[in-house]
Amino acid sequence: MTKGAIATGIGVALLLGGGGTLALWSDSELSNADTIEAGNLDLLLPAKGAWSSNLQPEITDISTYRIVPGEQLTYTQSVTPVLAGKHIKAKLTATGPGTGTFADKTLTVTTVFKDGDEVVGTLENPLDSSDSNKSIKASTTFVFKTGTSGRQSVLAKHSFENVSYKLEQIAPQAIAAQ
Incomplete structure (x- = not known):
């Protein structure tokens, strides 16, 4: 009888520990969590811009135009941000002032973004999804300073190709726990 009880105990132990037929209930279901989709950030330049001067309202061929001290050339171009996402914010900046042989003290290059009469695209005034697909005017200006003396920067060149x-997206701020 003892041998039978030991054999039965060993058999039960093997069934429990060895993954036998003793079963515990379980269940699983799909979560129905849906599909998520990423937003979009893109910058479009719909058309080539135009050159103008404080001395000439329209310059048709900038490659043959020669600037003089005291003149200000402006390249104006429309840029269109595409911002898709509930909490997307971005800043718009200009990079690369160009390259050239003008003396530093004769040259000033600036870029300004305008939407109507307001400058946009700074961290204080970021763009968001409500600005998506709206044309924003970008103006890059070259000022040939009046104080240029002698023959300083004569026949110098400056390329705006760069x-x-x-x-650039601004990182979203997490909502503080209440």
Whole structure:
């Protein structure tokens, strides 16, 4: 009888520990969590811009135009941000002032973004999804300073080909726990 009880105990132990047929209930279901989709951040330049001067309202061929001290050239171009996402914010900046042989003290290059009469695209005034697909005017200005003396920067060149626009997402701020 003892041998039978030991054999039965060993058999039960093997069934419990060895993954036998003793079963515990379980269940699983799909969560129905749906599908998520990422937003979008893109910057479009719909058309080539135009050159103007404080001395001439329209310059048709900038490659043949010659600037003089005291003149201000402006390249104006529309840029269109694409911002898709409930909490997306971005800043718009200009990069690369261009390259050239003008003396530093004769040259000033600036870029300003305008939407109507307001400058946009700074951290204080970031773009959001309500600005998506709206045209924003970007103006890059070259000022040939009046104080240029002698023959300083005569026949000098400055290329605006390296000027580019950058749309960069601002990291979203988490909502503080209440």
